[in-house]
Amino acid sequence: MKITDSYIFYGVKQYKDSVIFSVENTSKEPLFLVLTDKDGNKEEIPFDMNSHIGMIYYMEVPKSKVKGKNYLYRIGRRVEEDAFAPAIEGTEKWGVHCPKGCIEKKDFEWGEDIRPDIPFKDMILYHLHVRGFTMHRSSKVKHKGTFEGIAEKCEYLKELGVNAIELMPCYDFNEELKTPAVLYSETVDEAEKEKVHRYNYWGFTDGFYMAPKNAYAAKGDGITSFCQLVKKMHENGILVFTDFFFGADKSTDFIKNVIRKWALDYHVDGFRVVGPSIPAPELANDPLLADIKLIFDAEPEKFGIHMGSRTCGLAALNAGFMYENRKFLKSDDDMLKRFVGHMLSCPDNYAEINYMADYCGFTLNDVVSYDEKHNFDNGEHNADGNDYNYSWNCGAEGPTRRKSVINLRSKQLKNAFVFLLLAQGTPEILAGDEFMNSQLGNNNAYCQDNVVSWLNWNDLKKNRDHFEFVKELIAFRKKHKVFHSGVAKRMIDYRADGFPDVSLHGEQAWAPRLDNFYRHVGIMYNGEYCGSHKEKDDTFFVAFNMHWQNHRFALPKPPAGMVWKRIMTTSSGFNNDPSEVPSKDFLVEARSVRLLKAVAEDKKKIKGKVREVKK
Template sequence: MRTAPRAAPCPAGRLAGFDVREGRPLPFGATRVPGGVNFSVYSTGAASVALVLFWRGAEEPFAELEFPECYRTGSVYAMTVFGLCAEEIEYGYRIDGPWDPERGDRYDAACLLSDPYATAVGGRETWGEPGDRRYRYRSRIAPDGFDWAGDRPLGLPMQDLVIYETHVRGFTRHPSSGVRWPGTFAGLAERIPYLVELGVNCVELMPVLEFDENENHPAGLHDYWGYNTVGFFAPKASYAATGVLGRQNDELKSLVKQLHAAGIEVVLDVVFNHTAEGDERGPTFSFRGLDNRVYYMLTPDGRYYNFSGTGNTVNCNHPVVLGFVLDCLRYWVSEYHVDGFRFDLAAVLGRASDGSPLANPPLLETLASDPVLAHTKLIAEAWDAGGLYQVGSFPDYCRWSEWNGRYRDAVRRFLKGEPGTVSEMADRLIGSPDLYLRRGPVASVNFVTSHDGFTLHDLFAYNDKHNDANGEHGGDGDDANHSWNCGHEGPAGDQEVLALRRRQACNALLLLLTSHGVPMLLAGDEIGRTQQGNNNAYCHDSEISWFDWRGLAENADLLLFVKRAIAFRRAHPVLRRRWHITGHANGALFPDVSWHGVRAWTPDWSSHNRLLAVMFHAEEEGAADCVYLAANAHWERHELELPQLPDHLAWHRFADTHAEPPAEQPGAEPELADQERVRIGPRTVLVLVARERRGR
């Protein structure tokens, strides 16, 4: 029996003065090994690959090492270089190959390419400082050895979360923040006591993966939000007080550790639908030069499909790209202990290479079933810029939750007093069973405002967007805001207008924090933050976008309202359901949900009605939890007949947005003098709770 001859082993050698040997193909990226660093990079069409080495901060490389052909395994080039100190170097790749854009090949050896798996990126350490465009986005190797001191992801039940969406830089950049290192991870950590006092237990951080704030914007404006990722494994260096020292990785880890110690989970907003390379007119600094046809969705003539609205779309369901996304998420969970991810324009993640929606997207299924991510929260923005809107139909595999855009729109339209909105508002209050019946209310991340759109203050101060400062002639930003200025556009001096705006904000907050599902607050809404009518402040690193800490005193009453509403939600499990209610009593005193109107037990679902009342009830171990909510979007007051309680119970008022502030703490709510009827003012939300009668 003859056997095929074995290939000769690839010998160790010496390149550019360094001892080298064939490296390990996996893991991809740069990895410390005894005596040196292992470099591994993937490219299907490369004719040659060279590793370019720099001393940190140097303009010119000190070595350029071409991978011997025998150091290639399949389409992976791997080489171990000895005598390197990982903390002292930066690196990149030059890849030569065919230049044939119509076929999708854009190899260019003149471009220095960043490693997609780089765990740190050099050149962006100081916010807003122009970098050297010849050698930007240098790949670095993150330091090892952070002491987690036993920290682990918290694993809080989804139904117990109150999410707080914030921007790391914007949260403490304002001079009023009073922190030592404004606009940084360390600055946010200094303000953790505020988050604890507010009562939130999860922060959703807008993009903290490395991006270039100077890219593609006129002078004075920035890519402030950061939805154009440069380094998917690398923290944003300029968000760290220690970024100039290369310690941004440890500073972000320290922030996560401190948040966990305070009982607060961390969700990262991640952007896998596109990259910062743009379309064919954009820069080539990584994926395009590594393997353009693999990493991007391309049209038959080699152009870029644009389902993200930014020029390109990542080819997420290609097996190699799928593996990249999975590796990235595993890295953030295992190395940074993050508790979850919110996926920007997640509908893209379910598209095939030609852009068509897949019935069973491999990436979404893989992330849902991955063992490392098993207890990680996965939240989808279930739409994209190509018109694919999947709220309620996102491929979930019993794991994914969604930003519920239909909740946002329903609350806004209801509070405006639009006709025909009561029935949908009822569905949204009980966790949107019309959308998530199989998955339960925890699939619905409820929100009224987010970074994208009006703030809560502006929602009731502007009918129209005012985006002229963005430099796009007012053409950017959504036109369908369902906002209402309460009778005057913009800043107002009329006290009646101001009182109505404040009441509408409280109405929205109270509905949000008493709805089934997972509530999400936008940072600053609790103190009346305004963007002056700008509903797309993505490019403003200024007071337009920053959290103004003077609002804590100036809007103390609104802040107190939010704190008490969050505490009320936490005190009542009947508002935090894991599964949908049924409308049945199941032997209890009342059904788990019942609907009411001007008359108890008699809801009005007609299109002209603008009043909705609901009673939530649960009994566990003999203790009853009963909350009654009435929302009047009418411009007239009404008198409501209340459901009758047993003799030992009485209705107590938690909040009346027209007249009474919320009770100071759960259990301190005043008892109603009239237990049969209650008045509800115009454009008002009323919340009552059943408690033991006073003196019993």
């Protein structure tokens, strides 16, 4: 067999009459391809140890010889599955992991599939777990806990206003944890503790990276089900991102090949790539991934990524947004400057992914319902999980019937969503936060494949008013580019429009107080600055008061011929009939946000004022 560059790859490559197997062998021990038919009969075919390029060994086998068979590799006495297997069998049922590589999978018919053209600045990201999103019986989908289940919820996602979903790991990982846990609940006696089987529910681990998870498919065919999901999302204008974790033992070439596979063969639009040694520059500068969006856990500069034209598709997770804005939400000292910085931050060369809750921590509802973590059911005596959640239970730990606490929690949740959806960065919503999903205070539900982690869709009906508020807020953000212009805010009038692009205000207009003991500020957004010179938007004033006391805000004068009207408060929601703010200052109640809009003054009122002046 002639050695050519075409053999430099990992895994399996099919041709008309033959199949080429390629595998890394660092030990130089004898290498065998082990074929197994449907009856369990095995055949070992030795590799020619002279057929290699570096440490990559390859072998060409007639297609008729491998038809209908699974395969493994034997290196010396060690048997290994192929991490680059194009398809996997033996993992069709959740909790059963007996993987075997296979090659006979038909290519998916993509038809006229087109990726939606949505830049980060216009994106509403929605982070979900494939199984947990629809596994609860209240989801009312036909195929619970699957890719098909997500597809059945497509209309719900569109109603909410989501235009990009991010799936937690959905490559074929092993969900079985090797050690059982000792169930230890705060409500369980010592004598009632028992050992229980646990699952790696999240999936941030090694796996068969080339294949979507079969257990997430209604019929056990992960490749087909995943591709059908992506195609349906694209048809409905929704991007699909996936999360990938790579350990330190994974090479740059390995990682690049995996991301390429999912981008090119499965039409994935973007990736959140995490791990101890991610080759971010190589991924960012890969010409095959030039149109693919990449999310890293730090700014591109920290990875040594060269800033060029490619940066339009790069983003960084902004953990500071979550932690510091949670502190501001619960009225901590010295948070006002940081809060303002997060609200206005818009880097020139990459996008920031803002979030108020993530999979590894409290849900947003739990942020306002618990002071402490409650992870006893994880079997680690509540020692796991982050001890610093920057949460506040609003006066009672966990579920309560006290109306004052319930009302305050509702308002705080709305405040948090205003922070998220009116900030300049790309907002990412944790699935279920829009209808007040709770994990009962568990902030590390990595092993909770049960109702703790599964979304309870009954909460959507129970908390419909909260869902409607979030839906309206998302629609408001989409409509008004001044809140997602993609242009860095300078706080100066660099176009000589008469007002700065944004400006800060307080109890005196144009004179904000940002001292460490202040917890309220007003931000005016000039609609003339929402992108290019041709783009115009409305002008808004947003008053944030996270103090436990009411405060008066002085209003800056609106543009000529306009008046300020109140269109939303987190106490009462959006106002369908906006009322004019009559005075030059107005009261904002404790722990709330008010949103004002500059609108053209009523001509009848103007004529009345003219008559009064003449008299």
